[in-house]
Amino acid sequence: MRSRTAVGSPVAASGRKDMKMKSFDWHAAPISRATAITKSYRNTQNARRFFIKECGGGFEFDRPFMAWLRDGVEKTMGDAADEWLRREAEKRQ
Template sequence: MKFDWHKDRITDETPVTDTYRNTQNVRRFMIEACGPGFRFDQDIMAWVKDGTSKTMGQVAGEWLRRHQP
């Protein structure tokens, strides 16, 4: 059964799969994890889709690392 990025519950442990999509559900998770300043950008999306195994918690952590003052 494929993960539905539109409606399935996303947690820190949710693996990023080859069907990953930037949905409102993903945006809600990332805003909750990273704060209201979260925005998708080309650099983070290239990292997300680079083919290496990662979880949504790792994605949030990487975004925070890249956007810390």
């Protein structure tokens, strides 16, 4: 028997999360500063549009930033935009 939590994610009758939950659709789902970066994160055109909106037209993915995005530490897309801007400011010093 399955039930749904307030946010709509399936949970087993035992209260544990169902391991078959859908991952975030990085290609099509709306992205905001509050969007959590999940294990399924991908550098999609949708993600790029978000970063250009938040960071400006000079935004580019680079290897150190991409590694930071996927380092396993919980963060949001807003955190990522702020980090990219911090790194860019550091380059200009």
